Amino acid sequence: MTFEKLGLSEELLRSVSEAAYTSPTPIQAQAIPAILQGKDVMAAAQTGTGKTAGFTLPLLQLLNEKPPVKNNRARALVLTPTRELAAQVQESVFTYGKYMNLRSTVVFGGVKINPQMMKLRRGVDILVATPGRLLDLFQQRAINFNDIEVLVLDEADRMLDMGFIHDIRKIMALLPKKRQTLMFSATFSQEIRQLAKGIISNPIEIDVAPRNSAVETISQIIYPVDKSRKADLLSHLIIKEKWYQVLVFSRTKHGADKLMKRLSRDNIHAAAIHGNKSQSQRTKALDNFKKNKIQILVATDIAARGIDIDHLSHVVNFDLPNVPEDYVHRIGRTGRAGESGQAISLVSADEAKQLHDIERLIKRKINRKEIETFEPQHNLPESLSSKYSRNKQVTKTTNNKTKRYKAKHNGSSEKKSYNRYSKPQNSVNSNNGNRQRRPASTATPAI
Numbered sequence: 001m002t003f004e005k006l007g008l009s010e011e012l013l014r015s016v017s018e019a020a021y022t023s024p025t026p027i028q029a030q031a032i033p034a035i036l037q038g039k040d041v042m043a044a045a046q047t048g049t050g051k052t053a054g055f056t057l058p059l060l061q062l063l064n065e066k067p068p069v070k071n072n073r074a075r076a077l078v079l080t081p082t083r084e085l086a087a088q089v090q091e092s093v094f095t096y097g098k099y100m101n102l103r104s105t106v107v108f109g110g111v112k113i114n115p116q117m118m119k120l121r122r123g124v125d126i127l128v129a130t131p132g133r134l135l136d137l138f139q140q141r142a143i144n145f146n147d148i149e150v151l152v153l154d155e156a157d158r159m160l161d162m163g164f165i166h167d168i169r170k171i172m173a174l175l176p177k178k179r180q181t182l183m184f185s186a187t188f189s190q191e192i193r194q195l196a197k198g199i200i201s202n203p204i205e206i207d208v209a210p211r212n213s214a215v216e217t218i219s220q221i222i223y224p225v226d227k228s229r230k231a232d233l234l235s236h237l238i239i240k241e242k243w244y245q246v247l248v249f250s251r252t253k254h255g256a257d258k259l260m261k262r263l264s265r266d267n268i269h270a271a272a273i274h275g276n277k278s279q280s281q282r283t284k285a286l287d288n289f290k291k292n293k294i295q296i297l298v299a300t301d302i303a304a305r306g307i308d309i310d311h312l313s314h315v316v317n318f319d320l321p322n323v324p325e326d327y328v329h330r331i332g333r334t335g336r337a338g339e340s341g342q343a344i345s346l347v348s349a350d351e352a353k354q355l356h357d358i359e360r361l362i363k364r365k366i367n368r369k370e371i372e373t374f375e376p377q378h379n380l381p382e383s384l385s386s387k388y389s390r391n392k393q394v395t396k397t398t399n400n401k402t403k404r405y406k407a408k409h410n411g412s413s414e415k416k417s418y419n420r421y422s423k424p425q426n427s428v429n430s431n432n433g434n435r436q437r438r439p440a441s442t443a444t445p446a447i
């Protein structure tokens with residue numbers, strides 16, 4: 001899929017290409033055409049999915065095709081729960097709309113209201129606002145809603161959580177009935193559906209991570225390992241298991257570079273892609289990876305999102321992501337279209353919380369495996385209640401000597417986890433198909 005195919009104008013394609021986006025994200029691929037057709041949209045998507053461009057790009061295009069705005073009016077209203085998000089949306093409007101002649105501004109509380117009133121005087125095509133300040137401005141007659149053509153509710157679930165429901169209802173009552181409404185929310189909860197009733201009509205529903213049976217073919221495994229030994233373990237696995245074309249996720253740009261260098265020392269041909277790399281560097285790395293000239297591609301979540309690589313046999317989480325939904329996104333790169341795939345996570349004790357969140361999200365425990373000489377000295381605690389069970393018993397290749405060492409160094413808790421989840425020593429690992437349903441998607445920029 002390309003941005004051209006989505007029907008975006010030349011001006012927008014130019015700014016998208018300057019932003020170095022090579023292909024639309026799933027939410028963009030689905031939302032942009034629907035919004036351009038004037039449909040109401042309800043989308044389950046969180047920050048990091050590219051949702052902002054998903055509504056901003058078509059919004060700019062729709063507004064650009066129509067007559068300009070009048071004084072003290074707005075033609076599109078984007079409501080967000082927080083000022084940070086409002087500022088980010090406004091920045092996206094500015095970035096993507098830089099080759100268009102549209103006016104936009106952002107208003108939120110906690111700062112002086114007068115400058116905001118001044119900005120609204122000549123009217124704005126796109127007004128990004130938090131609900132409370134917007135109502136204040138309305139009461140002071142700084143803004144008139146009669147010409148609103150499009151309403152966007154961004155992070156609607158958070159707005160409800162933060163108690164904005166009354167403000168939102170008040171604002172809805174002031175808007176023209178005939179308008180296009182777009183609602184973005186992390187999930188379609190009961191409350192969200194209730195809110196949607198009456199303010200959105202016949203919406204196209206988009207869930208960027210639909211239940212994907214292909215994910216069921218991915219076998220997931222965790223290697224508990226000390227942080228300081230992760231790179232050694234990865235190198236060991238790559239060499240021993242003869243892995244090729246492996247996508248390795250790193251949480252940080254610096255971590256990605258460091259790992260790439262470390263692997264190169266073991267003559268493993270690796271490249272790193274992240275936000276600090278130029279577009280040409282990224283394209284080159286990706287090309288080489290696809291041509292098998294590079295064995296390992298180390299990427300941050302955001303960098304990986306912009307590139308078209310999947311059907312991989314192995315995806316490695318060198319660090320666990322902070323946002324659990326990112327885990328599902330990452331492992332979705334492997335095992336597509338019915339192929340089998342392996343998602344491997346190297347997890348250190350300090351990542352117990354992230355692991356806990358992931359296992360809670362996917363509603364099961366991920367099988368664990370330890371490699372002799374890489375057993376952690378810092379125990380990775382079991383994270384969940386017995387509510388979630390593993391599909392198969394975990395087995396380890398730990399020998400007696402190692403167990404004695406661990407018992408001495410880690411105390412009894414380590415041994416407990418062995419008893420609960422392990423077969424006796426030296427049994428063969430059996431890590432097959434942790435089946436899971438793919439949850440609603442999200443991701444977090446981690447560049």
Ligand code: AMP
Nearest residue numbers: 021023024025047048049050051052306
């Ligand atoms: P959002 O979900 O809107 O918060 O976007 C998260 C991040 O993804 C932002 O930093 C965007 O710049 C980036 N992004 C949006 N669309 C794309 C795309 N098609 N390819 C790569 N990155 C993108």
